[in-house]
Amino acid sequence: MKLRLILGDQLSSHISCLKDASSQDVILMCEVRSEATYVKHHKKKIAFVFSAMRHFAQSLTDRGLNVRYIPYDAPQNQGSLRGEVNAALKDLHIDGIVVTEPGEHRLLAEIQSWGREFNVPVSIRPDTRFLATHEDFTTWASGRKQLRMEYFYREMRRKHQVLMDVDGPIGGQWNYDSENRKPPKEGLDVPDPFDMPPDAITQDVLSLVDVHFADHFGDLFPFSFAVTREGALGALEMFINQRLNQFGDYQDAMVQGQPWMFHSHIALYLNVGLLQPLECIRAAEQAYHRGQAPLNSVEGFISQILGWREYVRGIYWLKMPHYKGTNFFAAKRDLPDLYWTGQTKMNCLRQCILETKQNAYAHHIQRLMVLGNFALLAGLDPDQVNDWYLLVYADAFEWVELPNVHGMVLFADGGTLASKPYAASGAYIKKMSNYCNSCSYKVGLKNGPKACPFNYLYWDFMQRNGGKLRGNPRLGFVFKTLDRMSDEKRAASRADSARFFQALENRENV
Numbered sequence: 032m033k034l035r036l037i038l039g040d041q042l043s044s045h046i047s048c049l050k051d052a053s054s055q056d057v058i059l060m061c062e063v064r065s066e067a068t069y070v071k072h073h074k075k076k077i078a079f080v081f082s083a084m085r086h087f088a089q090s091l092t093d094r095g096l097n098v099r100y101i102p103y104d105a106p107q108n109q110g111s112l113r114g115e116v117n118a119a120l121k122d123l124h125i126d127g128i129v130v131t132e133p134g135e136h137r138l139l140a141e142i143q144s145w146g147r148e149f150n151v152p153v154s155i156r157p158d159t160r161f162l163a164t165h166e167d168f169t170t171w172a173s174g175r176k177q178l179r180m181e182y183f184y185r186e187m188r189r190k191h192q193v194l195m196d197v198d199g200p201i202g203g204q205w206n207y208d209s210e211n212r213k214p215p216k217e218g219l220d221v222p223d224p225f226d227m228p229p230d231a232i233t234q235d236v237l238s239l240v241d242v243h244f245a246d247h248f249g250d251l252f253p254f255s256f257a258v259t260r261e262g263a264l265g266a267l268e269m270f271i272n273q274r275l276n277q278f279g280d281y282q283d284a285m286v287q288g289q290p291w292m293f294h295s296h297i298a299l300y301l302n303v304g305l306l307q308p309l310e311c312i313r314a315a316e317q318a319y320h321r322g323q324a325p326l327n328s329v330e331g332f333i334s335q336i337l338g339w340r341e342y343v344r345g346i347y348w349l350k351m352p353h354y355k356g357t358n359f360f361a362a363k364r365d366l367p368d369l370y371w372t373g374q375t376k377m378n379c380l381r382q383c384i385l386e387t388k389q390n391a392y393a394h395h396i397q398r399l400m401v402l403g404n405f406a407l408l409a410g411l412d413p414d415q416v417n418d419w420y421l422l423v424y425a426d427a428f429e430w431v432e433l434p435n436v437h438g439m440v441l442f443a444d445g446g447t448l449a450s451k452p453y454a455a456s457g458a459y460i461k462k463m464s465n466y467c468n469s470c471s472y473k474v475g476l477k478n479g480p481k482a483c484p485f486n487y488l489y490w491d492f493m494q495r496n497g498g499k500l501r502g503n504p505r506l507g508f509v510f511k512t513l514d515r516m517s518d519e520k521r522a523a524s525r526a527d528s529a530r531f532f533q534a535l536e537n538r539e540n541v
């Protein structure tokens with residue numbers, strides 16, 4: 032009899048650890064304190080994972096499989112995966128444990144120790160739900176001086192024959208990024224987001240989370256995520272029919288009061304296994320062939336899943352565990368309270384934090400160019416920033432969170448993932464959003480107490496880190512501008528930043 036462990040982000044009917052499962056085996060699924068609190072996940076994220084786990088367990092039982100499901104509030108709950116595996120081994124006649132490789136290095140290391148600890152064979156199978164295997168990525172990466180997503184993505188397009196003609200990419204270009212940076216127009220008509228009313232199982236979970244995780248960040252109600260494969264497919268269909276059309280144009284745009292924009296909101300479903308990457312890609316590709324969505328939108332969406340999603344996973348497994356310990360800028364400032372409270376006069380930050388708190392969601396540009404940009408410019412400690420991102424978003428699992436935050440946002444890896452830090456002044460946020468219209472600060476002012484903090488923090492960051500960044504060819508223009516600045520102007524940015532950091536430390540409302 033085998034013990035087959037299914038984790039909270041392995042909710043796919045074809046998951047590799049179930050491949051040869053029989054009704055003689057025991058499928059172990061457990062809601063445990065260790066996984067829910069090793070970072071204090073957003074309440075909505077815990078509710079999503081637990082409810083999706085319960086629905087998935089039901090579907091396995093319906094398939095005739097023997098599921099040992101341990102609810103969070105079961106009196107005998109051991110509080111950890113190790114504890115539950117141990118309990119199952121004591122209760123049952125198990126001759127082997129079968130697991131699909133987990134999405135975090137931390138858990139992989141733990142599971143690898145179980146064989147010795149429990150004196151039972153442990154088989155760890157590859158996670159076949161991705162489009163590039165570890166070997167594919169390692170082969171692609173080996174011998175390259177620089178790893179860049181765009182080249183990896185092109186290979187994936189060829190390999191999976193996505194948006195390809197006989198002669199090359201459909202439309203003649205590999206990407207349409209330059210068309211996908213439109214600022215928001217006045218009066219954009221954004222469709223309502225997907226909304227799945229909680230069923231009885233979800234209602235039970237919501238009550239449980241409300242009681243047991245009251246001190247965790249985030250709003251539990253209203254809860255409208257899908258928690259089943261059918262629901263997730265409905266969310267995908269709604270995106271393809273209602274949002275994909277404008278996804279490309281407004282991919283980078285931010286509008287106050289519009290957290291969902293034209294994004295798909297499917298990352299959480301992909302990451303727990305309710306959706307498969309290729310089916311999302313093909314759905315978008317078919318919408319293009321039907322004439323339902325333009326190429327810039329379809330290619331833009333597909334590149335996120337076939338390109339970025341696979342690329343960051345490749346980087347994670349290639350570079351961990353060393354990756355997490357890197358800190359290129361030696362950044363060490365504590366994460367300020369405003370990331371939890373949203374209390375700041377910087378309107379862009381306030382909006383993005385409050386939406387994150389409400390929805391366990393923020394779209395890519397909010398994560399990168401507002402929340403992340405501030406963390407980079409302010410020199411926040413990478414470990415604290417990583418923990419924040421890992422716990423606040425419903426789609427956050429370390430294999431995807433860490434490269435995005437540590438690499439793309441903080442450049443803590445020194446350029447393994449991205450060719451330059453995504454640092455920006457207030458001008459970028461002004462161009463791509465309407466946040467500045469309702470801000471206490473003036474985005475047009477570069478210095479002084481009324482000036483937009485992003486403006487002086489940007490130049491302070493470049494001065495502070497010039498020694499490490501000057502050689503970067505993609506920043507040549509930035510340093511030329513800095514060198515042309517008068518000494519007074521450079522000093523003003525440093526003085527404004529010092530005043531700002533002091534106020535932050537004094538817990539003033541900055």
Ligand code: FAD
Nearest residue numbers: 294295296297298335336339340395398399426427432435
């Ligand atoms: P859409 O904008 O509709 O994009 C479609 C899909 O593409 C997403 O569902 C996602 O699966 C994939 N995708 C898009 N961008 C990326 C990317 N950079 N890396 C990997 N996949 C991508 N994504 C996560 O899934 N989990 C995270 O924990 C996470 N943390 C992030 C942290 C930061 C600082 C940044 C800048 C990005 C992060 N991303 C993360 C990537 C991206 O922001 C989210 O995938 C996206 O916002 C999810 O919303 P969506 O489903 O509406 O995506």
Ligand code: DLZ
Nearest residue numbers: 038039040061062063066067133134135
């Ligand atoms: C995210 C999460 C949470 C909140 N809770 C559980 C849980 O109780 N049981 C479980 O098996 N998995 C949970 N997960 C998902 C795991 O943390 C996830 O499998 C690892 O982070 C690896 O990606």
Ligand code: SF4
Nearest residue numbers: 377379460467470483
């Ligand atoms: Fe953000 Fe600066 Fe604009 Fe205020 S002025 S919303 S701080 S970019």
